[in-house]
Amino acid sequence: MSESVPERGSASLSGRSPSAGEVQRRRTGWRSFLTPGWVITAVVAVLFAYVAFTVLAPWQLGKNRDTHEFNDRLRAGLEADPVPAAEVLPGDGASAGEKSEWTRVELQGRFLADDEVLLRNRPVDGQPAYHALTPFRLDDGLTVLVNRGWAHPVDGTAAPSIPAAVSTPVTVTGFVRMSEAPPNNPPMTADGRLQVYSMNTAMVGDAVDVDLAADYVQLDEASVPVADPGGELSARELPNLDAGPYLSYGLQWIAFGVMVPLGLAYFVWAEVRERRRRRDEVAATGAGEVHGAPGASDATDVPEAPATRSRASKLEDRYGGTRTRFHEKRNARDQDRF
Incomplete structure (x- = not known):
């Protein structure tokens, strides 16, 4: 008895999933x-x-x-020419705002030299420096914190001996500056002077028990000698007008x-x-x-196409011939057996 075995498709014969190349060929666009x-x-x-x-x-x-x-x-x-401080600084002591910062103002009154504090560890041109912060009482009654200038430390990091500000009535000019953020460290006393870590007007006012305006004034170069007759202080340099x-x-x-x-x-x-x-x-x-x-x-x-020849070569390696010859040999064995 002879029975021929139907030829199966190549995919069912190998039982394999489509290769990456076949999937790529099916993907278009x-x-x-x-x-x-x-x-x-x-x-x-x-x-x-x-x-x-x-x-x-x-x-x-x-x-x-x-x-x-x-x-x-x-x-x-x-x-611009300096304007009276009362035209810029609010009478209630509030801040004049960012738009008024760096406005040049004129202060008429006198310094409260006994309430001066030092700003420590504020570098100038990369060098350590101490700044003299002195309250200034205007003729209209408002008290403003004034940065009179700076001086280098002595004996390494010790505070310099800065002469007290003039106590007589005086007129000075400077730039309105907004108060800095409060520091992490509280005020301290060192070298016989009360020292702070920030030009924060509220903190300085609490330290010296003086009600200060929210903004402070940085003296210009012309007014620093007026507030410091001893000539120990230098004016702070202005920022560069560079857009960056x-x-x-x-x-x-x-x-x-x-x-x-x-x-x-x-x-x-x-x-x-x-x-x-x-x-x-x-x-x-x-x-x-x-x-x-x-x-x-x-x-x-x-x-044959390259892919077809490749499959035929695999079948020859696996079964000793092509798929058709494989079926012929199997049919011949079946005939001999039955």
């Missing part, structure tokens, strides 16, 4: 980019562009805007936010172009083998 590598790259590029446009660039451009506003206020204070690199940094982040998505788009386009080129080469090679070889009109002479 944009679906071919739905791979972990491309998806992760696209997500990273989009996130970077979002952060560059919404966080990094506005951060640098905002600093550039603040710097320009600061320079404008300082320039106006340097160019913030504008260029902001533009760079904008450029990066544009270039990263454009770079991703370029790589996608290059990948699509390369795949088309390979597909065209494979099509051209196949057409040349079919139409250019001798006897191309005979269907049996058409060469």
Whole structure:
């Protein structure tokens, strides 16, 4: 008795799942980019562009805007003539606000020399320095903290011997400055002087028991000798009118936010172009083998595709021949047995 065994399909014969190459061939268009590598790259590029446009660039451009506003206020204070302090500083002692900072004002009254404190560990040009902070009572009754100037320490870090401010009525000019944040360390007494770590008017007022205005005044270069006849103090230098690199940094982040998505788009386009080129080469090679070889009109002479020859080679290695020869040998064994 002889019974032929029907030939099974190649997929059912091997029992294997489709290879990566077969899956890639079935993916066309944009679906071919739905791979972990491309998806992760696209997500990273989009996130970077979002952060560059919404966080990094506005951060640098905002600093550039603040710097320009600061320079404008300082320039106006340097160019304008001093105005009476009562026109800038509120009578109730509240802060004049950021827009009034660096306004040049004129103070008429007298210093409260007995209530002076020293600002310690405030460097000037990279060198340690002590600043003399002295309350100044205006003729209208408001008391303002005044930075009279600075001096280097002596004997390493010890406070210098700064002469007391003049106690007679005097007129001085300076720049309105906003109070600094309170420090972590409380006031201390060292070298026989009460010392603080910040030009915080509320803290200084509590330390000397004087009701001070919220803002303080930094004396200009012309008024420091008036408040310090001994000539021990130096005027604080004014900040530089420099816009800084913030504008260029902001533009760079904008450029990066544009270039990263454009770079991703370029790589996608290059990948699509390369795949088309390979597909065209494979099509051209196949057409040349079919139409250019001798006897191309005979269907049996058409060469197998590379993938087909590869499967046939695997079957030959596994079963000693092609799939058809394998079935012929099995049928022959069945006939001998029955």
